[in-house]
Amino acid sequence: MNNNVKVYLSEQRDRQLEELTEFLKIPSVSSLSEHTKDVESCANWISNSLSEAGMQNVKVMPTKRHPVVYGEWLGAEGKPTVLIYGHYDVQPVDPLHLWETPPFEPMIRDEKIYARGASDDKGQVFMHIKAIEAIMKTTDSLPVNVKFLIEGEEEIGSPNLPDFIEEHKEMLAADVLLISDTALYAKGEPAICYALRGLAGVQIDVKGPKRDLHSGAFGGGVPNPAKQLVDLIASFHDDNFQIRVEGFYDKVRALTEEEREAYRALQFDEEKVKKDLELSELVGEEGYTFLERVSGRPTLEINGIYGGFQGEGIKTVIPAEAHAKITCRLVPNQDPDEIIQLIEKHIQKNKPAGVEVTVTPFDKGHPFITPFDHPAIQAAAKSYEEEYGVPTKFIREGGSIPIVAVFDQILKTPVVLMGFGLESENIHSPNEHFHLENFDKGLAVICDYLFRLSDSL
Amino acid sequence: MNNNVKVYLSEQRDRQLEELTEFLKIPSVSSLSEHTKDVESCANWISNSLSEAGMQNVKVMPTKRHPVVYGEWLGAEGKPTVLIYGHYDVQPVDPLHLWETPPFEPMIRDEKIYARGASDDKGQVFMHIKAIEAIMKTTDSLPVNVKFLIEGEEEIGSPNLPDFIEEHKEMLAADVLLISDTALYAKGEPAICYALRGLAGVQIDVKGPKRDLHSGAFGGGVPNPAKQLVDLIASFHDDNFQIRVEGFYDKVRALTEEEREAYRALQFDEEKVKKDLELSELVGEEGYTFLERVSGRPTLEINGIYGGFQGEGIKTVIPAEAHAKITCRLVPNQDPDEIIQLIEKHIQKNKPAGVEVTVTPFDKGHPFITPFDHPAIQAAAKSYEEEYGVPTKFIREGGSIPIVAVFDQILKTPVVLMGFGLESENIHSPNEHFHLENFDKGLAVICDYLFRLSDSL
Structure with a gap:
């Protein structure tokens, strides 16, 4: 200069x-x-x-x-x-x-x-x-x-x-x-x-019986939207935090050796994160460090789930509805629209019995x-x-x-x-x-x- | 007389x-x-x-x-x-x-x-x-x-x-x-x-990071209590609505042929239930009719599930906590205290990583x-x-x-x-x-x- x-x-x-x-x-x-x-x-x-x-x-x-x-x-x-x-x-x-x-x-x-x-x-x-x-x-x-x-x-x-x-x-x-x-x-x-990272997500609404039901009179015999939603959401991951939505990883640009070296050079303190958040353990996709998981790899996270009774104690109902909000953080070269489509396809394929499932996409970002x-x-x-x-x-x-x-x-x-x-x-x-x-x-x-x-x- | x-x-x-x-x-x-x-x-x-x-x-x-x-x-x-x-x-x-x-x-x-x-x-x-x-x-x-x-x-x-x-x-x-x-x-x-039927149930409280986290900054790297709870709850049933809690069915008194005959004699109208509840399908344990399922067989139902954001639209958080209320309807000769113990054991065995899980029994009935x-x-x-x-x-x-x-x-x-x-x-x-x-x-x-x-x- x-x-x-x-x-x-x-x-x-x-x-x-x-x-x-x-x-x-x-x-x-x-x-x-x-x-x-x-x-x-x-x-x-x-x-x-x-x-x-x-x-x-x-x-x-x-x-x-x-x-x-x-x-x-x-x-x-x-x-x-x-x-x-x-x-x-x-x-x-x-x-x-x-x-x-x-x-x-x-x-x-x-x-x-x-x-x-x-x-x-x-x-x-x-x-x-x-x-x-x-x-x-x-x-x-x-x-x-x-x-x-x-x-x-x-x-x-x-x-x-x-x-x-x-x-x-x-x-x-x-x-x-x-x-x-x-x-x-x-x-x-x-x-x-x-x-x-980019963003893509959906609201999942599961509708079962037309009203909340007594779990004594109906339990075991009708679809429980909360259970059906739970099964559907559980199907999104395998036991190793890998996302099981077919095609989800297809366009993921793998981290290069240079990029992983750049991550290592940060000498990031994972123990400090655990301590700050009062967590016994950090978990995530195998084979990646915390920093790689939270910035270099895509995710599918539940941001909210709700259905049925939330008050104190017990109320023996089968809820009429259950809901979840999930969002994915996307990495290059994933396309948010494509990911939404893959999620919709996954839900279609794993559609739980006896309930109506509605999927509404949220705002997206590349x-x-x-x-x-x-x-x-x-x-x-x-x-x-x-x-x-x-x-x-x-x-x-x-x-x-x-x-x-x-x-x-x-x-x-x-x-x-x-x-x-x-x-x-x-x-x-x-x-x-x-x-x-x-x-x-x-x-x-x-x-x-x-x-x-x-x-x- | x-x-x-x-x-x-x-x-x-x-x-x-x-x-x-x-x-x-x-x-x-x-x-x-x-x-x-x-x-x-x-x-x-x-x-x-x-x-x-x-x-x-x-x-x-x-x-x-x-x-x-x-x-x-x-x-x-x-x-x-x-x-x-x-x-x-x-x-x-x-x-x-x-x-x-x-x-x-x-x-x-x-x-x-x-x-x-x-x-x-x-x-x-x-x-x-x-x-x-x-x-x-x-x-x-x-x-x-x-x-x-x-x-x-x-x-x-x-x-x-x-x-x-x-x-x-x-x-x-x-x-x-x-x-x-x-x-x-x-x-x-x-x-x-x-x-x-009898009753036994528990509240399951899952605690993760000490506060709600930004799903961009932390997504993929920390345990998400909602996901961990969902996995735990999904483990309670197999794909055929059978309860997978070990020992759950051990003491179940099987329906006798006479009892099943008595059920049949009721000529119960399952179609009417479907219509009344606006359900496309009744689901439940294989090999049993609706009436048998709702009165002669035990259940494990989610009465409520909640964690994270429930408002309109999107909020990209990883919730700090997630909760579920589940109750079982029990049939002779199941014992409510024993069932609670089996559920606690199941939760212990399937304990999700990185989160604290608390199990609180509800009132029970034989x-x-x-x-x-x-x-x-x-x-x-x-x-x-x-x-x-x-x-x-x-x-x-x-x-x-x-x-x-x-x-x-x-x-x-x-x-x-x-x-x-x-x-x-x-x-x-x-x-x-x-x-x-x-x-x-x-x-x-x-x-x-x-x-x-x-x-x-």
């Missing part, structure tokens, strides 16, 4: 923090309609900031609710294009009385900046704009083509973004999607999350992976290492970030999740904050990355 | 119905403390009535709550002793506005007497007293020795009767226990219930049978046939009458359930009534039975 950029960043630090403070002061709470105007001002603030940084074709683009801000600089002929995604909306602030300083009056204490959105995600979005600004101001151009897509609805589930992406596929076309909305592995330990040997990820790892001085960890997350899967599905662009937050920074809670150490290092990492990408893809 | 008895019954009918009206006027609601005095007057009324009928050693015997009335006549030397059990307490009357005439102002309409307790059980208790009276007044003695035990707590579960029976074993010793507190098979079709070839039952069947002119049916009930099992366990006396009610008589509901046809026929049946018993045992 150009040394002038580093000097610029250092010289401009105070001004930048003042600007960040301004940005954080805007109460852009996307879920509350009384803040609709604030969300809009915030979009305009971003738009101005992008223009000042040297982005072109900057626009605030309306959606059905809160606008998307777009900007681009496409002057790096023959070079790769990076699409930077983030969000400028924030979570509500209640309970307000638990904040040590007001959520929209940013305050720096102990080298941390306290405010709603400081870490999630305004702070991190701001860093990208300021990184671009620093390179533009010092080199008059950028080493890669850059597009910004900053939305205002992430905290309400990005309801309008999938359609927006679909409608603006060409405008958003890029070689890398860069997102800073996640956390480091730990303080001083950078990590890139290269895979997320799994995502950008294999970590991808040059865009390897370059990111190197940029992290340059600043943090330790090897970058490669991790997978067991949960889902639905919008990442949407980008992946529509744009087919490799995704780099380059986060600078910390798990301890109280996002979504009172006293959200962001460590300035990671603000400074992160700015340098981003600048370094843009230069590095120029020659990597 | 002596013809004088018939003449007496016919001549005294109006007076008897007046007396029954008096008896039914007493609001002896055992569950409501404001009726404590009424329950006591009712005991005294019974006591007087027994004395007037010629019973000796009549006494109102206190218990912790409502008194028991006892009386005896032991002058039939060398003849069998009959213990007649019934109850003089009644159910509450609410909702009062649904009664066509007030519950404690007995009224005869269409040859039925309407009042709370008319069928359950004052009407039937009254018949026994009047049968005794008729024989005593006409023959100056009784063909058998007779003891009465009329309690005042049946409708609240007879909490004090087991101890009372235990403490007065000798006083209550008899060759037959005669109870009229059940129903005919249908109008004009007498039936003797010769067996009841099954009961007096094989219907017993002379006391055969005599009862003949007495019924004498009056009703059709063969008596022999039935088993799938439910439990706990106090019958208690008598059976403590006194070891054959039990004859000689009921005169009808299923349609609204017991426990508004507009309870009793058909006078069965009052008249029943009085004759009881008299005939006492004479018949004299030579049968």
Whole structure:
């Protein structure tokens, strides 16, 4: 990276923090309609900031609710294009009385900046704009083509973004999607999350006799929906926690030896999990570690089951109905729609006698992976290492970030999740904050990355 | 039977119905403390009535709550002793506005007497007293020795009767226990219930992680109590509805060919059950009919199961706990305590990994049978046939009458359930009534039975 950029960043630090403070002061709470105007001002603030940084074709683009801000600089002929995604909306602030300083009056204490959105995600979005600004101001151009897509609805589930992406596929076309909305592995330990699990699930409703029955008068002679449901659900797994739904594993991308090595490198403490959760034992699919099971392997879990009497003591009924909610976490390259179909087929095949079974799918999400040997990820790892001085960890997350899967599905662009937050920074809670150490290092990492990408893809 | 008895019954009918009206006027609601005095007057009324009928050693015997009335006549030397059990307490009357005439102002309409307790059980208790009276007044003695035990707590579960029976074993010793507190098979079709199922059950509580967990972050790596419970419960049955708890069937008294013939003679309409319950299919243990399954075979039923999220839609949690309530209906000669032990052993043997399982037994009840070839039952069947002119049916009930099992366990006396009610008589509901046809026929049946018993045992 150009040394002038580093000097610029250092010289401009105070001004930048003042600007960040301004940005954080805007109460852009996307879920509350009384803040609709604030969300809009915030979009305009971003738009101005992008223009000042040297982005072109900057626009605030309306959606059905809160606008998307777009900007681009496409002057790096023959070079790769990076699409930077983030969000400028924030979570509500209640309970307000638990904040040590007001959520929209940013305050720096102990080298941390306290405010709603400081870490999630305004702070991190701001860093990208300021990184671009620093390179533009010092080199008059950028080493890669850059597009910004900053939305205002992430905290309400990005309801309008999938359609927006679909409608603006060409405008958003890029070689890398860069997102800073996640956390480091730990303080001083950078990590890139290269895979997320997807989601597919169903509600199973089992209907038996038309009313609850006396278990004396009818027990043994009529289908008991609770028993029939239990048998059906028990059929989903074998005794070794393997899922018995036919075809369930067919499209599962096996963990590579490199990926398993990356897991091992984390030196994860399973004993600590057991202790924290007060469990005598961790269980799961044979041949995999805890971390592999919860992020690299698919699951089928019961989230809820209910039927019949739940009160104190005994009530000798045969319930008329029983219900279960099950969800699967999916790994690449499983397809949620296909998995739902396989589950429906399994239920059909194992349909219990004498009862009606209804299966209702829940919302779905695709799994995502950008294999970590991808040059865009390897370059990111190197940029992290340059600043943090330790090897970058490669991790997978067991949960889902639905919008990442949407980008992946529509744009087919490799995704780099380059986060600078910390798990301890109280996002979504009172006293959200962001460590300035990671603000400074992160700015340098981003600048370094843009230069590095120029020659990597 | 002596013809004088018939003449007496016919001549005294109006007076008897007046007396029954008096008896039914007493609001002896055992569950409501404001009726404590009424329950006591009712005991005294019974006591007087027994004395007037010629019973000796009549006494109102206190218990912790409502008194028991006892009386005896032991002058039939060398003849069998009959213990007649019934109850003089009644159910509450609410909702009062649904009664066509007030519950404690007995009224005869269409040859039925309407009042709370008319069928359950004052009407039937009254018949026994009047049968005794008729024989005593006409023959100056009784063909058998007779003891009465009329309690005042049946409708609240007879909490004090087991101890009372235990403490007065000798006083209550008899060759037959005669109870009229059940129903005919249908109008004009007498039936003797010769067996009841017992009850044994447990609550199963499964505890996993110390709090609900995110199924993304932890799914696949920790024990899911709902899944572990489902597996455990699924292990209770094989695919053919046979119970897999080791030893469960060891003490089951097989249905005899005569008993199965008695079942067949009922010409039970299984299609009607399916239609009433809106079931596509009746299921159960292979090789048995519906009636056999629900009354002659033991069961293990889930009465309730619950764990995790039960709201609308999806919540991707791994629940911290899951629970089930299961009860078994037992048949002779299964022992409830032994069955609980076998279930506990089964759970221990099939204990799911990584979770804590707690098993809490519920209240238990013994099954009961007096094989219907017993002379006391055969005599009862003949007495019924004498009056009703059709063969008596022999039935088993799938439910439990706990106090019958208690008598059976403590006194070891054959039990004859000689009921005169009808299923349609609204017991426990508004507009309870009793058909006078069965009052008249029943009085004759009881008299005939006492004479018949004299030579049968």
